[in-house]
Amino acid sequence: MSADETTHAAPGTGPGDEAGRAPASVVDAAAAAAQEPSSATAVEARGELAEIEPVVGVSKPDAILVADDVVRRFGGMTACDVDHLEVQRGAITALIGPNGAGKTTFFNLLTGFDTPQSGTWSFEGRSLQGKSGARVAKAGMVRTFQLTKALSRLTVLQNMLLAAPDNPGERFWLSWLPFTWRAHEMAATEKAMEILARFKLADKAPDYAGSLSGGQRKLLEMARALMTDPTMIMLDEPMAGVNPVLVQSLLGHVQALRDEGMTVLFVEHDMHAVRHISDWVVVMAEGRIVAEGPPASVMRDQAVVDAYLGAHHDTDLGDDSLLDPEILARLEAEEEKR
Numbered sequence: 427m428s429a430d431e432t433t434h435a436a437p438g439t440g441p442g443d444e445a446g447r448a449p450a451s452v453v454d455a456a457a458a459a460a461q462e463p464s465s466a467t468a469v470e471a472r473g474e475l476a477e478i479e480p481v482v483g484v485s486k487p488d489a490i491l492v493a494d495d496v497v498r499r500f501g502g503m504t505a506c507d508v509d510h511l512e513v514q515r516g517a518i519t520a521l522i523g524p525n526g527a528g529k530t531t532f533f534n535l536l537t538g539f540d541t542p543q544s545g546t547w548s549f550e551g552r553s554l555q556g557k558s559g560a561r562v563a564k565a566g567m568v569r570t571f572q573l574t575k576a577l578s579r580l581t582v583l584q585n586m587l588l589a590a591p592d593n594p595g596e597r598f599w600l601s602w603l604p605f606t607w608r609a610h611e612m613a614a615t616e617k618a619m620e621i622l623a624r625f626k627l628a629d630k631a632p633d634y635a636g637s638l639s640g641g642q643r644k645l646l647e648m649a650r651a652l653m654t655d656p657t658m659i660m661l662d663e664p665m666a667g668v669n670p671v672l673v674q675s676l677l678g679h680v681q682a683l684r685d686e687g688m689t690v691l692f693v694e695h696d697m698h699a700v701r702h703i704s705d706w707v708v709v710m711a712e713g714r715i716v717a718e719g720p721p722a723s724v725m726r727d728q729a730v731v732d733a734y735l736g737a738h739h740d741t742d743l744g745d746d747s748l749l750d751p752e753i754l755a756r757l758e759a760e761e762e763k764r
């Protein structure tokens with residue numbers, strides 16, 4: 427996945443002050459979120475995961491998503507070849523791997539945005555292969571999308587309303603009944619404002635989404651996904667392009683979702699983030715899953731070290747430096763400008 431977002435601060439709301447401190451409101455929100463007691467589901471999920479053997483394809487005690495023999499080829503190149511993966515309900519699972527490992531391809535297949543040559547997968551026991559992205563979302567498995575140029579030209583609130591499910595305006599016969607869509611819009615607006623408030627974005631509702639800082643965009647992407655009340659949220663590089671001082675705040679929000687009982691699967695390059703919040707880590711290399719397990723043991727796994735060393739000779743998996751070089755360069759340039 428590409429990290430094509432810039433980290434630019436709106437006055438008074440951006441990534442922090444000259445000393446590099448995050449705005450108090452954002453930090454407070456994250457800290458409060460992180461201190462919320464975990465739901466029974468989240469605590470159980472973590473406890474159960476701690477008991478199982480960290481081997482590729484291992485069965486999970488309470489799998490919400492199960493994928494088998496998912497293969498996607500582009501011409502002669504196999505981008506994804508996943509034999510068996512189970513994702514534990516109520517836990518945070520990170521999907522990592524070097525560039526070109528097949529993470530995005532696998533993500534796209536699971537969420538109905540691409541079609542594999544073969545494979546089966548089910549969510550909450552219901553088969554999802556062959557289902558469109560919209561049907562997958564309706565089933566409760568929702569992914570975030572990076573803010574596109576078109577969405578940047580809409581306001582924050584409009585972005586939220588676009589994500590609202592069952593918009594009657596989209597149904598021809600209901601679109602003739604103004605009271606129906608007005609009632610729907612009022613309810614959707616109320617819900618959108620509640621979610622925006624949770625992410626400290628309520629005062630940004632009338633602003634163009636394009637005016638948000640990198641961190642706020644990521645929060646908006648998460649907020650949009652919550653409009654459909656998902657059971658499982660799939661995050662597309664939630665930390666990409668975000669000033670490191672705001673990463674902590676975003677991590678708090680992701681943990682809060684898990685602690686409320688949601689299942690989280692996220693693709694991420696930022697190893698600090700992965701180690702900090704993941705309950706379980708799945709590693710892909712050359713289309714295949716090469717390791718899975720708790721973060722600490724996975725980072726020491728020789729197959730993982732080899733996979734990363736093959737792609738980044740200068741990567742230190744024990745260090746926090748596994749930020750996309752492009753992002754790092756951009757952040758450094760911004761630091762210099764200040």
Ligand SMILES: Nc1ncnc2c1ncn2[C@@H]1O[C@H](COP(=O)(O)OP(=O)(O)OP(=O)(O)O)[C@@H](O)[C@H]1O
Binds near residue numbers: 500527
């Ligand atoms: N539409 C496509 N057509 C041809 N090749 C593709 C296509 N999409 C992905 N690939 C190739 O499939 C392989 C896996 O790509 P993918 O984007 O899934 O990797 P990734 O692990 O998400 O990488 P990154 O971390 O860099 O985003 C790469 O070699 C990529 O070039």
